[in-house]
Amino acid sequence: MGFFDSAQEVFDKGVSAAKGAVSGVAVEQQAFVKGFVRLCDDGWRQGWHERNGGNATYRLSPEDVQGCRSFFYDTPSSWVPLAQAAPNLAGECFLATAAGSLMRNVADDPATNVGIVELDATGSAWRIVWGFKGGGVPTSELPSHLMAHTVRKDATIGKDRVLYHAHPSNVVALSNVLPADARIVTRALWKAMTECIIAVPKGVGALPWMVPGGVEVARATAEAMVGRSACIWAQHGMFASGATFDEAFGTMHAVEKASEVWRKTRMVAAALGTQPIEIPDAGLRAIAQTYSLAIDESMLD
Ligand code: 2HA
Ligand code: ZN
Secondary structure, X not given: OOHHHXXXXXXXXXXXXXXXXXXXXXXXXXXXXXXXHHHHHHHHHHOOOOOOOOEEEEEOOHHHXXXXXXXXXXXXXXXXXXXXXXXXXXXXXXXEEEOOOOHHHHOOOHHHHEEEEEEOOOOOEEEEEEEOOOOOOEOOOHHHHHHHHHHHHHHOOOOOOEEEEEOOHHHHHHHHHOOOOHHHHHHHHHHHOXXXXXXXXXXXXXXXXXXXXXXXXXHHHHHHOOOOOEEEEOOOEEEEEEOOHHHHHHHHHHHHHHHHHHHHHHHHHHHHOOOOOOOOHHHHHHHHHHOOOXXXXXXXX
16 A cells, blocks of 8 residues: 555545544444445355456435435545436435445445445436545446436336346356246246245346446346346346345345246256146236236236
8 A cells, every 4th residue: 555545544534533523323334334235245145246246236315315424525536427317316326336346345344345426416427425445436337227226216206226236146047048038037937936926026127148337238227127126137147126225135036046946947857857847827817916916917928
């Protein structure tokens, strides 16, 4: 670490301590940051985040912002323009994992591995207002996250706040053998285990392989998530949206588990020379009726 890094760190710490003295709960201690850190750690423990794989963002509520604005940097970063503006997110703040950061390190040092960005008054640029210590920047998938936040905020009338991207093995494996077709993938998952249609009643989107981090995959993801809380990226992973960390994590977990059951079923059935037994369409309709699920009917025969 060079002189300027240490000097900056001492300065940051001094500012943070001084601010803490007047305004109470540090950013790391806020409930939404704790929930975010737990999401990252849970995903790491599940084995969904090899190396720097995966990322997450959370759209702060006005109360969240109020609780930590006094800890924001006195001098935020300069504004960085977005390739596609997000007018319905104008002025909002997002907690995000840092580009290149490892999910396994988030819990040890949140202020380095995550940070808060604020969008400008037109939703066309962002700047860092907290965290990303040591020169970090938000995740390379920020375009996908923000575009998905845009559509999920509208679709859920402001309820959805969490977007979670992970690389669960069974989801990736499923996408390596099934075509990138939302109906085919959704039917495979729904029919593999009862809980899946309850977790994702609108099914899952399915995109073909694309270069990650770009605007093209961001647009396609946002389009696929207008009416759904999950979208699989072939040969890559999945995006899950939720009102809470539990919801986003639970969606990822349920889809990954259904993918695992689908895969294991096929392997064993092939070894035995039998056909897999699946939940029939009438059974899926009955689950939807029993649990009052607003399912996507077009997924059924
Ligand atoms: O953050 O998962 O898609 C690394 C990635 C890119
Ligand atoms: Zn990824």
